[in-house]
Amino acid sequence: xxxxxxxxxxxxxDTRGPILRPTLxxxxxxxxxxxxxxxxxxxxxxxxxxxxxxxxxVSRTPLREAVKFLASEGLLELSPGxxxxxxxxxxxxxxxxxxxxxxxxxxxxxxxxxxASDADIREVRNLHDRMMDMYAKRDRLPYFKLNQNIHSAIxxxxxNEALISVHNILQARLKRIRYIGNEGPEKWAGAVADHExxxxxxxxxxxxxxxxxxxxxxxxxxxxxxxxx
Amino acid sequence: xxxxxxxxxxxxxDTRGPILRPTLxxxxxxxxxxxxxxxxxxxxxxxxxxxxxxxxxVSRTPLREAVKFLASEGLLELSPGxxxxxxxxxxxxxxxxxxxxxxxxxxxxxxxxxxASDADIREVRNLHDRMMDMYAKRDRLPYFKLNQNIHSAIxxxxxNEALISVHNILQARLKRIRYIGNEGPEKWAGAVADHExxxxxxxxxxxxxxxxxxxxxxxxxxxxxxxxx
DNA sequence: AAACAAAATTCTGCATACAGCATACTTGTG
DNA sequence: CACAAGTATGCTGTATGCAGAATTTTGTTT
Numbered sequence: 367x368x369x370x371x372x373x374x375x376x377x378x379x380d381t382r383g384p385i386l387r388p389t390l391x392x393x394x395x396x397x398x399x400x401x402x403x404x405x406x407x408x409x410x411x412x413x414x415x416x417x418x419x420x421x422x423x424v425s426r427t428p429l430r431e432a433v434k435f436l437a438s439e440g441l442l443e444l445s446p447g448x449x450x451x452x453x454x455x456x457x458x459x460x461x462x463x464x465x466x467x468x469x470x471x472x473x474x475x476x477x478x479x480x481x482a483s484d485a486d487i488r489e490v491r492n493l494h495d496r497m498m499d500m501y502a503k504r505d506r507l508p509y510f511k512l513n514q515n516i517h518s519a520i521x522x523x524x525x526n527e528a529l530i531s532v533h534n535i536l537q538a539r540l541k542r543i544r545y546i547g548n549e550g551p552e553k554w555a556g557a558v559a560d561h562e563x564x565x566x567x568x569x570x571x572x573x574x575x576x577x578x579x580x581x582x583x584x585x586x587x588x589x590x591x592x593x594x595x
Numbered sequence: 596x597x598x599x600x601x602x603x604x605x606x607x608x609d610t611r612g613p614i615l616r617p618t619l620x621x622x623x624x625x626x627x628x629x630x631x632x633x634x635x636x637x638x639x640x641x642x643x644x645x646x647x648x649x650x651x652x653v654s655r656t657p658l659r660e661a662v663k664f665l666a667s668e669g670l671l672e673l674s675p676g677x678x679x680x681x682x683x684x685x686x687x688x689x690x691x692x693x694x695x696x697x698x699x700x701x702x703x704x705x706x707x708x709x710x711a712s713d714a715d716i717r718e719v720r721n722l723h724d725r726m727m728d729m730y731a732k733r734d735r736l737p738y739f740k741l742n743q744n745i746h747s748a749i750x751x752x753x754x755n756e757a758l759i760s761v762h763n764i765l766q767a768r769l770k771r772i773r774y775i776g777n778e779g780p781e782k783w784a785g786a787v788a789d790h791e792x793x794x795x796x797x798x799x800x801x802x803x804x805x806x807x808x809x810x811x812x813x814x815x816x817x818x819x820x821x822x823x824x
Numbered sequence: 825a826a827a828c829a830a831a832a833t834t835c836t837g838c839a840t841a842c843a844g845c846a847t848a849c850t851t852g853t854g
Numbered sequence: 855c856a857c858a859a860g861t862a863t864g865c866t867g868t869a870t871g872c873a874g875a876a877t878t879t880t881g882t883t884t
């Protein structure tokens with residue numbers, strides 16, 4: 367089953383601006399990235415251009431271009447003469463990344479309090495309330511998704527493209543860890559309390575407070591995830 | 596004059612770990628990146644694979660791979676069917692990036708105060724003193740280089756690879772702006788005062804203070820650069 | 825002369841072909 | 855039986871060829 371440009375997930379299209387034709391390149395990048403995140407390509411695995419290309423139904427040329435792209439994102443490492451290897455993250459790498467992510471989200475929170483419109487904030491409140499419903503029902507997966515959405519929303523509300531961009535890069539590197547770490551011993555009540563404080567601070571446009579909660583929240587993420595690294 | 600792997604700048608080699616063979620890929624990436632930073636490839640320019648390849652003495656295949664790599668770094672934009680274009684940064688893009696960079700350096704300062712060895716700090720003191728000599732002589736270029744070195748050193752002393760990595764990405768995107776902005780109406784004395792406070796805070800391992808100075812210092816960078824954007 | 829349409833050219837995107845290097849295997853020797 | 859050297863296979867890295875899209879040029883019409 368060959369990979370085609372139409373396999374691009376909808377979310378990858380930029381609906382503002384001129385409509386861009388989907389490209390095979392983007393499709394391959396997205397597919398291989400998913401394979402890494404979902405563990406189909408385990409850390410340390412050497413990518414075999416012939417096999418992987420056949421598996422995806424594309425020739426080596428666009429596949430190699432996608433590999434270079436992902437290497438630049440930090441998901442793959444290039445070994446000259448030996449091709450690409452799925453990057454291994456040490457526990458320290460993950461911890462370091464979470465510290466940086468926490469700081470970025472803190473900054474995003476501060477900026478969001480300055481730059482978000484009232485309507486923007488109402489949207490986050492909406493997400494928050496829906497998440498709380500899921501918490502009441504102890505419905506894990508939709509809770510998790512809405513949780514992610516809230517964090518992305520805060521980034522978006524910062525209206526700082528540079529911040530969003532570097533956050534995405536770092537986030538992508540850790541997505542796999544989060545993916546496996548999701549089953550860990552979460553202190554669910556504590557996380558929910560954090561989120562209550564977040565939405566309060568955001569609605570009060572209290573950037574300092576929001577920033578602090580977001581950073582503290584990320585510290586707890588490390589506690590939750592570190593056993594899995 | 597064909598581009599060869601030997602044209603790699605020394606600094607690109609990772610001297611720790613196994614010695615890696617220089618690759619044409621890295622050489623092309625570095626060369627094109629420089630061409631963008633130095634303005635040889637102006638923002639908005641469409642990269643012509645045929646011409647550029649001939650100019651560098653390489654075929655289109657490795658060139659295209661390098662282009663994808665740089666696109667992932669954010670220095671190029673890919674237009675499906677139209678190839679790659681040197682990315683244009685708006686004034687807001689630059690301002691946003693500087694805010695994020697300032698925040699990152701602030702975090703790096705805090706971490707450096709925790710994680711740097713005394714010897715590490717002495718090295719920065721050394722750089723600082725040499726920079727001050729250059730300031731006394733009003734010797735602009737070496738001052739500028741030492742200045743850059745000090746900022747990189749603080750990042751390095753944070754001992755946080757993730758932070759160093761994302762900082763480098765954002766830094767690379769702005770290098771061209773810094774390059775042209777360097778001639779601007781710098782408030783040299785003010786910058787020097789900032790640096791005096793930085794080294795004091797670092798030697799006192801006062802993370803809070805160092806962080807604040809670094810962030811304020813970056814705000815001034817925006818003032819110095821914004822006229823050129 | 826200007827505007828539009830159509831053809832020709834040029835460029836990108838992808839596939840394939842080939843050369844050189846890395847690795848695995850085999851075979852010979854101590 | 856173990857180890858080393860030589861051989862063979864297979865993979866990566868690079869160049870080239872081809873098809874289709876984009877752009878430019880040219881011709882035609884108003």
